[in-house]
Amino acid sequence: MTILLQTPERQPIRCAVTASSPDSDVQAAHTRAARNTCRNGVTSSSPDGDMRVLHRSLRLRTVQSAVIACAVVVGATACGRSLGTPPSTTGPLEIKVAAASDLRPAFEELGEKFRQRSGINVVFSFGSSGQLREQILNGAPFDLFASANVEFVDEVIGAGRGIAETKADYALGRIVLWTPAGVAPPARIEDLTDARFGRIAIANPEHAPYGLAAQQALHAAGIYAAVAPKLVYGENIADTFRIAQSGNAEVAIVALSLAVAFGGDYMLVPADLHQPLEQALVVTSRGPSGERARKFASFISSPEGREVMTRYGFVVPDEPAPEQVRQ
Numbered sequence: 001m002t003i004l005l006q007t008p009e010r011q012p013i014r015c016a017v018t019a020s021s022p023d024s025d026v027q028a029a030h031t032r033a034a035r036n037t038c039r040n041g042v043t044s045s046s047p048d049g050d051m052r053v054l055h056r057s058l059r060l061r062t063v064q065s066a067v068i069a070c071a072v073v074v075g076a077t078a079c080g081r082s083l084g085t086p087p088s089t090t091g092p093l094e095i096k097v098a099a100a101s102d103l104r105p106a107f108e109e110l111g112e113k114f115r116q117r118s119g120i121n122v123v124f125s126f127g128s129s130g131q132l133r134e135q136i137l138n139g140a141p142f143d144l145f146a147s148a149n150v151e152f153v154d155e156v157i158g159a160g161r162g163i164a165e166t167k168a169d170y171a172l173g174r175i176v177l178w179t180p181a182g183v184a185p186p187a188r189i190e191d192l193t194d195a196r197f198g199r200i201a202i203a204n205p206e207h208a209p210y211g212l213a214a215q216q217a218l219h220a221a222g223i224y225a226a227v228a229p230k231l232v233y234g235e236n237i238a239d240t241f242r243i244a245q246s247g248n249a250e251v252a253i254v255a256l257s258l259a260v261a262f263g264g265d266y267m268l269v270p271a272d273l274h275q276p277l278e279q280a281l282v283v284t285s286r287g288p289s290g291e292r293a294r295k296f297a298s299f300i301s302s303p304e305g306r307e308v309m310t311r312y313g314f315v316v317p318d319e320p321a322p323e324q325v326r327q
Contacts, residue, residue, distance in 0.1 A: 094121040095292045096141060098132040100148035100279070101238035102173060102210060105261035106312040107146070113308070114299050120292050128236035130207025136161050136284055143285040143293035146300075148173055148237075148255075149209035150280040157282060163290070166283035170300050172315035173277030174256040175213050176266040178241070183250050185265040189221045189273070192230075192251065200230045201249035203240045209277055210237040214253035216274035256313035279314075 099107050104126050111122035125132070129147040136145055137159050145162065147153045150169065156162040177192070179185045186192055192200055203211030211233070218224040232248070234240030237255050241262070244252035259266040281300070283293045299305050306316045 092121055093119060093292060094123055095143040095289055095296060096123045096125070097144045097146060097293075097296070098125050098127070098136060098140070098142040098284075099146040100129045100132070100209070101126045101236040102148055102255035102257050103146060103279075104238060105257055106309050106314065110300060110305055110308050111296075113304065114296055117299075118292075118295060120295070122296060126236075126238065128203065128208040128211075130209075131236075141285070143283065143289045144281060144296060145284050146170070146279070146281040147209075148277060148279050149212075150278045152209075153280040153282045156284065162282035162284050163286070164282075166294060166297060167280060168282075168297060168301065169278060169280045169317055170297075171279045171309050171317075173210065173213075173279055174271065174313060174315065175210060175217065175253055175269045175274070175277070176256050176259050177251055177269060178244060178254050178259045178264055178266040179251050180244055180247060180264060183265075185267050186251065187267070189217060189267075189269060190223055192218075193223050193226045197227075197250045198230060199232050199249040199251075200227055201232050201234060201240045201243040201252035201254075203237045203254075204233045204235060208234075208236050208240075210253075210255050211240070213274040213277055214269075217253070217269050220273040260311075260313045 097107070097111075104124075107122075107124060107126075111124060115121050125142070129149050129152045132142075132145065133147065133152040133156060136142055136156050145153060145156055153162065153167060157164045157167060177186055177189065183196075186194070186197070191197075202214040205211040205215040215224070218227060232243060234243050237258065240252050241254045241258045243249050244254075245262070245264075253269070256266075256268065281297055283290055283297060285293060300309070301317075306319075309316050310319065
């Protein structure tokens with residue numbers, strides 16, 4: 001480090017900061033005085049001049065020592081750690097999970113349980129499975145994709161964005177007719193033709209598996225043409241639920257998991273009215289993040305994970321499908 005100072009005669013002196021002892025400074029100054037030469041470019045042929053050189057040199061060394069001491073203290077304080085300790089290069093462990101909107105209540109609970117047991121934080125991005133698939137195909141940095149439709153998982157694997165060996169079916173979804181407070185639910189799906197159901201909310205069937213299942217059920221019940229003018233569309237199944245919850249629709253065809261999580265009256269739609277909502281997941285990254293994602297996938301399929309999924313109305317592999325009506 002170089003410091004630019006001025007002598008009492010206002011002459012600039014450029015000094016390199018080095019560490020030395022006061023005794024060596026005095027000895028060097030006397031030597032320089034004897035030789036009538038100053039390393040700082042100031043010369044004198046008189047004893048007074050030599051002493052001025054000595055005093056000036058001592059002042060410079062004092063300033064240099066102070067600068068060095070200050071740098072050490074400030075550096076140690078700013079870093080907030082002992083000298084010689086390398087800075088921390090590791091942050092909190094986490095994985096990024098793209099998950100279908102119907103999974104929010106169950107997965108948020110599973111994510112917290114997993115964090116408590118593993119120390120790994122799960123960062124979720126919920127949305128329609130079709131839109132999440134597009135994000136992954138376009139390079140979005142997710143570590144795990146949990147879809148409400150197994151075909152979307154297959155597309156991700158086929159495009160080289162998912163690790164085929166990690167594909168796993170984790171649940172079977174169900175749809176219900178859900179009504180907000182003050183609106184009695186229909187007794188059967190054909191009742192949606194009643195005038196009291198002026199607006200019927202479903203998720204966009206183009207990219208939301210639950211919306212496609214709702215559309216299939218309406219066709220299978222033979223009422224699609226009659227209710228089509230009353231349909232309003234949500235971007236995903238959670239958005240669809242909010243439409244009815246806010247009073248902008250008298251009824252919504254939504255995931256059973258959301259009805260269980262948020263309450264209200266609902267009727268389970270018969271499973272034979274639509275294609276099975278086979279939900280699957282796949283790990284979409286490699287390395288340490290991929291290994292952590294595999295651990296979370298295993299946790300979902302563990303007995304503890306299955307209990308949570310079942311509690312939110314999902315049918316887990318090897319479990320019978322519920323056929324109940326709740327009012």
